[in-house]
Amino acid sequence: MxxxxxxxxxxxxxxxxxxxxxxxxxxxxxxxxxxxxxxxxxxxxxxxxxxxxxxxxxxxxxxxxxxxxxxxxxxxxxxxxxxxxxxxxxxxxxxxxxxxxxxxxxxxxxxxxxxxxxxxxxxxxxxxxxxxxxxYESSHIKNIGPEPLSKNFTAKYFKNFIKNKNRSIKDLLMDQKFVAGLGNIYVNEILFASGVNPFKKINKLKNYDIFKILSNTKSILKKSIKLGGSSIRDFINISGSKGNFQVDNFKVYSRSGLHCFRCNDKSVIKRNRIANRSSFYCEKCQK
Ligand SMILES: [Zn+2]
CATH class of the missing domain: 3.20.190.10 (MutM-like, N-terminal)
Structure with missing residues (x-):
């Protein structure tokens, strides 16, 4: 999707x-x-x-x-x-x-x-x-949270939103009312880059976890837009298909059973399927 x-x-x-x-x-x-x-x-x-x-x-x-x-x-x-x-x-x-x-x-x-x-x-x-x-008032977009690349997606907003709530960080990042546009692929990538386990409860997040999640969200999305944007060709330059451009850039998504890029050969990526959504993570370096 x-x-x-x-x-x-x-x-x-x-x-x-x-x-x-x-x-x-x-x-x-x-x-x-x-x-x-x-x-x-x-x-x-x-x-x-x-x-x-x-x-x-x-x-x-x-x-x-x-x-x-x-x-x-x-x-x-x-x-x-x-x-x-x-x-x-x-x-x-x-x-x-x-x-x-x-x-x-x-x-x-x-x-x-x-x-x-x-x-x-x-x-x-x-x-x-x-x-x-x-x-903008339609039911489709009316209640969507801030754009992750906007100035409104800040640590202050993040901490305020999670106050008195107890759910997993994965669940939070997937929630469109919290932040707009993230889905299973990017949430897995963001949490891997941040060293945060997808099942970690949000009331257990430290300040530095929140800062890492925020900055990785912004940088991973920006990088991906740049890669995707540069992959678009003009009519005159069409030279056939190149397959799925993104896959080479995933660090954790769909890599179950493969070694962790951070721990190298010491750990393999786990896959855990909950509510029809697969979480990919390294048990060793995502706490
Ligand atoms: Zn690891």
Whole structure:
């Protein structure tokens, strides 16, 4: 499932490709993604220019030259492709430009004939049209916590939030009301980098644990955005797929049974599956 860095990379690619373009036509090929696609509402964005594209948590918001905006969530498998002159370009981290046409659900055609295709195998993503003034008040994003890369995600905020609470640090970091956009992959990576066991109770966290978690959250996300961003190619430079770009950069995620990078050969990474989510960690150096 795409997490904050992946969504940020898609947002940046969209910004590069479609800002200031106008929508000539929207082709909707399914009735329903996660929610019903309201065709009448999509008619309203015809001939409207894209003036701004933002990300909030794992959501992308596209603003039009009218009072409308479009809220997008990629769900589990949602991907955007640009298509021009029979060439497709995947806008995500994953270079694979191959896609099955039967999973193309929404196609936006722009005034320069560029096509933006929303392809989603599992159909768990969604696209909804909102009044600009209502989009941040929608139930999807209204109660989401601060952006981890913003100035609002501080030690003071962290300590205040965890006061009188007793849950695991993993559970806390996954909670979108605490902080926006983190998912299982990045939470595992952040806790490994911080030397904190995912099952540690938050009332046992020391000040330096909190500082390490905060600074690793920011640095790991930034690094990942940079890696993902630089992996995006232009149309003219498309030279096939390169596979999953991220995996080489994981320090702990999906490395169960392999040696710990910090303890070297003295310890192996454990995997513990709780509530359908795998925690990967080193028992020796994550306390
Ligand atoms: Zn270790």
């Amino acid at each position: 795409p997490e904050l860095p992946e969504v940020e990379v898609v947002k940046r690619s969209l910004k590069r490709g479609i800002i200031n373009l106008s929508i000539k036509k929207v082709i909707i090929k399914t009735n329903k993604l996660r929610y019903i696609l309201d065709k009448n509402k999509f008619r309203l964005i015809k001939n409207k220019k894209i003036t701004e594209i933002r990300r909030r948590s794992k959501y992308i918001i596209i603003f039009f030259s009218s009072n409308l905006s479009m809220l997008i969530h990629l769900g589990m498998t949602g991907k955007f492709f640009f298509r021009k002159k029979n060439v497709s370009l995947n806008l995500s981290f994953y270079h694979n430009n191959q896609k099955e046409k039967k999973h193309d659900h929404v196609i936006f055609i722009f005034n320069n004939n560029l096509r933006l295709i929303f392809n989603d195998v599992r159909k768990f993503g969604f696209i909804k049209i909102f009044q600009k003034s209502n989009v």
